[in-house]
Amino acid sequence: MTAQTIQKSKNGGRLRLWWQSVWSRFDDVPLLGWLIGALVAVGLEYAVGRPFAQLLGMRKSPALFGFLFILKEPWLIPSAIVYVAVMTILPIAALAKATASFANKTATALLRASTLLSVAVHLILLYAILYIWCDILPYRLIVVKLTLIAIVITLSLNVVNGYMGEFSCSHPGFISLGAYGASVVTILVFDDPSPWLFPLALIVGGIVAALGALLVAIPSFRTRGDYLAIISLAFTFIIKSFIENLEFVGGPRGLGGQPNWASLPVVFIVTIIAIWIINNFVRSILGKALNAVRDNEAAADAMTVNTQRTKMTAFLFSAFWAGVAGGLLAHVLAFINPASFGLQKLAEVLAMVYFGGLNSVVGSIVGAVSLNLLGEMLRPLEIWKWIVIPLMLILMMIYRPTGLVAFKEFDIVALLQPKQTTKGEQ
């Protein structure tokens, strides 16, 4: 037993070296190359995924990289590994490597033409990948939609908890205000609404949430730290009680029957817009002022930052996006009730923000995606899932107290850069 363990740890070291050497071969692959690889991989899965899965003894293709087999059908784990390797990892790696030089040239040309064009091409590729991936198995579709919405929620909360440095607990309240605001527009206000109304409904949801934020902000922004946390927590409960006593939206019974408008393209576009605007916001002068307020409010004030207005703007801005996400959520689920927006929701969004990383747009995306996918992949563990995930959070807080990717700027141009510029260009 002990000899085995030693062997294992030795191998662990070697494994890491091996991994690094493998990884270094992909140094010259730009983002475009990975996207091309992924697109071909999902295309391959679309074409032959199901027969291949059946050949391996599985009824259907594994939905989330084979993780759902962990407990339920452990004898299928090897099949799932083979499937993921052949359908996902190998084609992506091979194509990324094979098209590296082409991808680098294209990426350079695109960036030279215009940044906007380059971003658009990448986004279209990303959307195509997601679309085909979800089209193979409908179960993936709902997971992807809810994950995208979680990204918007996490990002918006990061504006307050990360960039502004306050601990706000009112996000479930904002999400529910947005969800109810948007649902009232699409269900109650118009008898026969057209889908073109949906953006308006989402904006109304956002504005309702922002108005709610104004109500919290006016009395509570005289306090900081723990006191703001408590007031904002109280706000969440007030909103919940408020909606429970509003008969025209169903009270505690909830409001159902939202039209089915939150399709993948809609959710995808809203998420991209949210990421774009929030990223610009936190990189603007206002965002920097926000950081200054967080680090030292008195000093920021002395340096001519209008601290009160900065905080207020950021708070309302954050609430607006939480409201928009709430509107999307309501239309994905086609049912909302006040009980869904309580402490559990708060714990969920806070976990995503702190897991991903404070003060970082990339961190929020990483946090939302990883916790959402993880929650779904570990579903077969049932009660053990609630031991594994919190344990991960604790380890995270010990080893990386600010989160996975904290305090990092999201520089879109750097992300899209070709990886061989030093050799070819100069």
Add this chain to the structure above:
Amino acid sequence: MNKRILVSILLLLVLSVLLAACGGGGNDVIRIGINAPLTGDNPKVGEGTKYAAEMWLEDINAAGGLEVGGKMYQVELVTEDNEYKAESATKANTKLITQDEVLLIIGPQSSQQAVPAGGVANDNKTPMISPWSTNPNTTLNRPWVFRTPFLDPFQGPVVANFATEQFGATKAAVLYDVASDYPKGLAEFFKAAWEENHGAGSVVAFESFTTKDQDFSAQLTKIKESGADFIFTPQYYSEVPLIVQQAHELGWDKPIVGSDSWGSAELVNLCGDDCDGLFFSTHYAAAGATGATKAFIDRYNEKYGYVPDDVGALTWDTLLLAQQAIQDCGEITGDLAVDRQCVRDALANIKDFHGITGDMTFTPEGDPIKCAVIVRISDAGEFEFFEQVCP
């Protein structure tokens, strides 16, 4: 060295894949999805569901499978946890329908999950039966969604009529949780029924509180001063003992009446002697049960160590209902769309199904027409059958 390990791992992988490929199950399997709250705020409900389902599967396996149209099929239960959350219940239902390709779905139990999950089932044309959800929206305009409990618009009048006849009461008081959909809905249906019989204003106190409140003395004092003849409180087993004990401390000696949410073995444990002699309406009476109901209760009690709550009994009925629908279908073609349609039609056509919670016939809406039972809590703390009320 390293290479040898790699090669052996690869070999092992290939071998096990071959094994899996050869050993893959045949087509003679019927998969049934269970969507239950195994974790989250209400794990007891999930547990009752799971246990009842396990017992049912035991029976099926003991019989060598489920016979449909003269052919034996193995039954596989696919249980998914919905964490007592709406999002999770929708995801679980989508997974069951599209990934596990179940023939039909049992659950979710609470309306908070059953309403959104029912939408998914209906959109994907998969039959779903909720054993516990009482919210009208669960089955409303959804031909593919059914349920086994009676609805609140039926239970409200049942309690109102019972109290009128039994206590000769003319003035009623209601104490309910305004933040929880089931108590609130039932309180309102009761009030409407009572005022229809006794005139407007005959509900002399309509008092509310919020989930997790512990102190009800303010509301109870008001109720006492209102001169009501009895209190109707459609609350859960965790709140009822507090309400009853506090009412008795304030000197209330008139009856307190409840609804099916009282029907948990925990109620008597928490309440002690205070609950003795009280009445509530429910799906079945555990004490003094006969026939199939008694057999179910005894078996459950022996296996898991406690008398099943109504969730367990209703889930049991739901599974038998599903079984009958599948058998009525006559043939499993293996084409899911056809089989699901066939099961749905069979479910809608079931007449006078003899369940342990009463006989059922479905309305076109997918709701059952069935009788309610009035239960008296005996001095020994058992739920005794008192009378049956049929629609």
